[in-house]
Amino acid sequence: MKRIDRTGAMIKILTEHPSRLYPLSYFTELFGAAKSTISEDIAIARRILEQFDQGEIVTLAGAAGGVKYVPRVSQKALKGFQDEMCRRMSDKNRVLTGGFLFTSDLMFNPQVAKQAGRIFATKFLEAGADYVVTIETKGISLAVMTADALNLPLVVMRRESKISEGSTLSVNYISGFSDQIQKMSVSKKSLMPGTRAIIIDDFMRGGGSASGMVEMLGELDVSVVGIGVLIATTRPQIKRVSEYFPILYLDKSEELEKGIRILPNESLLT
Amino acid sequence: MKRIDRTGAMIKILTEHPSRLYPLSYFTELFGAAKSTISEDIAIARRILEQFDQGEIVTLAGAAGGVKYVPRVSQKALKGFQDEMCRRMSDKNRVLTGGFLFTSDLMFNPQVAKQAGRIFATKFLEAGADYVVTIETKGISLAVMTADALNLPLVVMRRESKISEGSTLSVNYISGFSDQIQKMSVSKKSLMPGTRAIIIDDFMRGGGSASGMVEMLGELDVSVVGIGVLIATTRPQIKRVSEYFPILYLDKSEELEKGIRILPNESLLT
Numbered sequence: 001m002k003r004i005d006r007t008g009a010m011i012k013i014l015t016e017h018p019s020r021l022y023p024l025s026y027f028t029e030l031f032g033a034a035k036s037t038i039s040e041d042i043a044i045a046r047r048i049l050e051q052f053d054q055g056e057i058v059t060l061a062g063a064a065g066g067v068k069y070v071p072r073v074s075q076k077a078l079k080g081f082q083d084e085m086c087r088r089m090s091d092k093n094r095v096l097t098g099g100f101l102f103t104s105d106l107m108f109n110p111q112v113a114k115q116a117g118r119i120f121a122t123k124f125l126e127a128g129a130d131y132v133v134t135i136e137t138k139g140i141s142l143a144v145m146t147a148d149a150l151n152l153p154l155v156v157m158r159r160e161s162k163i164s165e166g167s168t169l170s171v172n173y174i175s176g177f178s179d180q181i182q183k184m185s186v187s188k189k190s191l192m193p194g195t196r197a198i199i200i201d202d203f204m205r206g207g208g209s210a211s212g213m214v215e216m217l218g219e220l221d222v223s224v225v226g227i228g229v230l231i232a233t234t235r236p237q238i239k240r241v242s243e244y245f246p247i248l249y250l251d252k253s254e255e256l257e258k259g260i261r262i263l264p265n266e267s268l269l270t
Numbered sequence: 271m272k273r274i275d276r277t278g279a280m281i282k283i284l285t286e287h288p289s290r291l292y293p294l295s296y297f298t299e300l301f302g303a304a305k306s307t308i309s310e311d312i313a314i315a316r317r318i319l320e321q322f323d324q325g326e327i328v329t330l331a332g333a334a335g336g337v338k339y340v341p342r343v344s345q346k347a348l349k350g351f352q353d354e355m356c357r358r359m360s361d362k363n364r365v366l367t368g369g370f371l372f373t374s375d376l377m378f379n380p381q382v383a384k385q386a387g388r389i390f391a392t393k394f395l396e397a398g399a400d401y402v403v404t405i406e407t408k409g410i411s412l413a414v415m416t417a418d419a420l421n422l423p424l425v426v427m428r429r430e431s432k433i434s435e436g437s438t439l440s441v442n443y444i445s446g447f448s449d450q451i452q453k454m455s456v457s458k459k460s461l462m463p464g465t466r467a468i469i470i471d472d473f474m475r476g477g478g479s480a481s482g483m484v485e486m487l488g489e490l491d492v493s494v495v496g497i498g499v500l501i502a503t504t505r506p507q508i509k510r511v512s513e514y515f516p517i518l519y520l521d522k523s524e525e526l527e528k529g530i531r532i533l534p535n536e537s538l539l540t
Contacts, residue, residue: 004274008281008318015282016324017381030322048278052300054286096436104435104457108410108426110418111287136407137426138434140378141414148380156378156407164408165374166366187374 006031006041011048014057014069018121019151023066042067053077055118071149073115073122075269078247081115082264085248089231089262099252099259107138107202107230110145116247117145120200120228122269123245124150127225130195131155133217135184135209139201142230146200155197157213161185169219173212174240184212186220193221204232204246207239214241231262276301276311281318284327284339288391289421293336312337323347325388341419343385343392345539351385352534355518359501359532369522369529377408377472377500380415386517387415390470390498392539393515394420397495400465401425403487405454405479409471412500416470425467427483431455439489443482444510454482456490463491474502474516477509484511501532 010027027038039059046057055071073081085106094102106112120142129150134143135157147154161168165187175182191197199213214224232239232246245268251261280297297308309329316327325341343351355376364372376382390412399420404413405427417424429452431438440455461467469483484494502509502516515538521531 004277004314005318005321007274008277008315009322009324011278011281012285012319012322012324016285044274045278048275049282051275052279052282054279054282096434098433100434100436102434102436102457102459104426105423105460108414108417108424110414110421110424113414114418137410137428140407140410141424144378144380144383144411144414147378148384151380153375154378154380154411156374158407163368164366164370164372166370166372187372189372190375 001031001033003041003044006033006038007045007048010041010045014045014067015049015055015071017151018055018069018071018149021060021066021068026066070125071118071121072125073118073269077115078119078122078269079264081119082248085112085230086262086264089248090258090260092258095259101231101250101260103202103231104138108141110141113141113145116142116230117147117149119247119268120146120198120245121149123228124198124226127198128196129198129225131191131197131222132200133157133191133197133213134200135159135213138203139230142202143200146198146228150198152198155186155190157184157186157216159184169216171212171216171219173215174206174208182212184209184216186216188220191217191220191222196223196225198226198228199224201227201229202231204229204239204244206236207241207244210244211240234263271301271303273311273314276303276308277315277318280311280315284315284337285319285325285341287421288325288339288341288419291330291336291338296336340395341388341391342395343388343539347385348389348392348539349534351389352518355382355500356532356534359518360528360530362528365529371501371520371530373472373501374408378411380411383411383415386412386500387417387419389517389538390416390468390515391419393498394468394496397468398466399468399495401461401467401492402470403427403461403467403483404470405429405483408473409500412472413470416468416498420468422468425456425460427454427456427486429454439486441482441486441489443485444476444478452482454479454486456486458490461487461490461492466493466495468496468498469494471497471499472501474499474509474514476506477511477514480514481510504533 132147167188168185170185227244231248234251249263402417403425435457437458438455445452497514501518504521519533
């Protein structure tokens with residue numbers, strides 16, 4: 001087998017399973033090649049991805065070592081995504097009665113979700129999370145893509161407890177839209193105590209859902225090591241959670257021509 | 271730039287955006303190479319993926335032509351996935367009170383969802399769909415991965431109509447779990463009349479949700495060109511929709527040791 005075949009196949013296999021560590025023996029067996037040959041292949045694959053701003057290939061030495069693809073997003077790629085989202089979300093037709101912004105098409109768009117997921121993964125790469133957690137419904141595609149990028153399981157909290165979830169734990173929280181008390185629940189089987197989680201959601205206004213998820217995770221003895229949202233409103237400035245990372249800000253003001261303005265979070269990855 | 275760099279980068283770019291057609295000029299510009307050189311690169315990339323059962327690279331000739339990656343799943347890969355799912359789902363601890371099967375961890379597992387999505391995409395590759403449609407909540411990760419594999423937008427029907435959805439259309443349907451009448455709604459903005467959709471869901475018992483989605487899509491003048499579910503029960507044998515494609519069957523019987531049995535759909539891709 002030629003080097004071009006090995007590096008091409010290696011790039012496909014690694015990038016399809018982001019953050020999954022492959023022992024070098026996986027590739028020595030697959031390609032029937034020596035370890036030194038595979039190490040050279042890896043160096044070439046790394047250089048190719050680097051050259052085209054396509055993320056990183058990382059090698060870990062030692063017995064538990066191996067090679068993995070880290071879908072790290074560059075500042076340049078982040079800015080490109082933010083600019084495109086600002087443009088697409090600023091369409092006047094998106095503003096609904098009551099000043100709400102129609103975003104479902106974007107939140108469920110697979111390519112949007114995939115890139116947002118990689119951005120969250122880049123932000124929380126070093127957080128040592130064991131789970132990605134979200135609450136139904138609009139954040140699920142972002143959360144599953146984040147979980148994919150970090151090679152983590154996804155846990156989805158429900159607004160009602162379902163019979164197909166088995167024993168569940170429930171907490172009450174204050175919904176930002178209605179300012180009413182709502183309930184969220186999660187299967188007890190879903191999360192192991194003593195672990196760490198990242199919370200991902202589509203939208204944050206008051207931070208009520210995020211704060212509810214933090215409380216729920218606390219009840220299950222799971223620490224929250226990061227909160228990422230695609231859009232956070234600029235007001236209220238004080239939210240029910242203290243640290244959160246939006247990709248975009250939504251500024252709502254009657255003084256603005258369209259009533260709203262979408263801005264990038266310029267300090268997200270700095 | 272060397273051939274090994276071009277084919278490696280090409281594989282990364284194409285496989286990351288499945289089913290998206292790239293004009294040859296995209297690569298001639300990116301690599302600063304002649305069209306004939308790029309055509310040779312494509313042939314090599316195609317051979318590499320073929321060799322490792324990693325999907326297809328397809329070229330379309332003509333002015334509107336180009337090159338795309340089709341994440342076609344082979345019979346062998348399908349069988350591997352089905353066997354693994356049967357094994358993981360047959361765990362006795364998954365059987366809940368009332369005979370329900372706990373599957374949330376698998377449905378939201380990114381790698382499971384990704385492979386299921388590619389299987390549905392392979393099944394419906396020629397269906398000419400414009401949308402992938404699902405209903406919240408447990409089918410969303412499968413549906414977004416199917417949409418990603420087919421390069422289509424995803425539309426998620428809601429169980430309640432939300433203020434952030436704008437004008438919505440609602441239909442009533444009979445829920446299989448409760449045999450009660452429930453309501454689903456979707457934003458009118460989400461789907462264009464005269465188009466075609468694939469329905470993806472996690473589970474089918476009576477076919478009530480699927481039949482509700484078919485009715486809803488009919489109201490919006492959208493034709494259904496395929497229905498895929500990860501699991502369908504063997505009973506009732508007659509469902510509320512006539513044609514549907516499960517990856518797995520769930521057979522429930524008191525005569526079985528565990529009360530349930532998970533079986534592969536052996537004719538799915540034949």
